[in-house]
Each structure stands twice: as C-alpha cells, then as structure tokens.
Amino acid sequence: MEVPADTTNAFDLDADYTSVLLHHLTHEAGMEHVVLHLGEADGDLLKAPLESLDKRADFLVAGPPCPPWSGCGSHTGLKDARAQVFLRVLEWVFYFAKCGGLLGCILENVVGIKTEKNGFESAADKFLRSLRKYIPEFSWDVRLCMLWII
Numbered sequence: 001m002e003v004p005a006d007t008t009n010a011f012d013l014d015a016d017y018t019s020v021l022l023h024h025l026t027h028e029a030g031m032e033h034v035v036l037h038l039g040e041a042d043g044d045l046l047k048a049p050l051e052s053l054d055k056r057a058d059f060l061v062a063g064p065p066c067p068p069w070s071g072c073g074s075h076t077g078l079k080d081a082r083a084q085v086f087l088r089v090l091e092w093v094f095y096f097a098k099c100g101g102l103l104g105c106i107l108e109n110v111v112g113i114k115t116e117k118n119g120f121e122s123a124a125d126k127f128l129r130s131l132r133k134y135i136p137e138f139s140w141d142v143r144l145c146m147l148w149i150i
Contacts, residue, residue: 006033008054009092015039046088053092055100062089062107069112069123077123090127097135104138111144 007025015038025031035054037043068080077083089107096102114124124142131140 005029005031006035007031008033008035009037009057009060010035011037011043011045011048013038013040013043015043045092046084050091050095053095055096057096057100058103060089060093060096060102060105062092062105064089064107064109066110066113069115070110071112075117077117083123086123086127090130093131094134097138114142114144 010021018036018038021036021038022034025034037045037048064086065082067074068077068083068086069075074080078087086107086109093102093105093107109124114122116122116125128140128142131138
C-alpha cells in the first residue's frame, strides 16, 4: 500500500522468529521504526504496564489465543487462562482509543468466538456490547473470513 508505518507495541512469547519478523517488517514492508517485545520475559503482554506502551498507535492488529473458543480447544471461554490475553488486548484498545488516538483495530480469532453456549451469549457479543458502550465513536462489527487454498 506504500503507506508510511511503524511497528510498536509488538508482543509475542516466541522469540524464535525475530530475524524473519524484522526482515519482513523492515525490508518487505519498508518500516524504519520497529520495536519488538519478544520472548518469555519481554513478550508477555499480560505483564506490560499500560504506561510502558507507545501511545502513538493509529491502528491495532492482534490475534489473541483462540483455544478458549476453538472447536478443538478447551471450550471454556473466558474461564480459560489464555482468554486473559484477549481481555488484555481489549484493555489496550480502550487505552489507545481514549489516550492515544486509535483510528481502528482488527482482532483476529476463530469462528467459535461467535458461538452461543448453553443459551448464553457468545464471547464476541459480550465484547461487542462493551466496545460499543465504551467506545461509541467506532463502528464495531464482527466479520467472518474464509480462506480456501486449493
């Protein structure tokens, strides 16, 4: 798209692909400013205080763990410890929208996050209700995307 961009606030527990990620972001995507927090110590976003984040975030893209809602996962939703990452990312969305000028976000997950269970609303519906209430200036929606490679 040839739009100037930087990568900040990038967190992941796996540091094994640091060189590939840096190459992609700097050479393929043409980013000059790349700040990565990777590995067990630095990449745990649950331990990163909000004050430590770079507030200059126009767009947030995240793929929090999907096993709490995956068809082959634990099926325990918010009771699954890995769901805390999704909740933390939502906290970041609120923070950046209210304090950092966030313009938009994409939160990627599995279709199961939209599944109602035992008559209770889906996690996606719960999240949307909160997002619409606390960040009404955004137009919140859930989109399903299917990719078929033949």
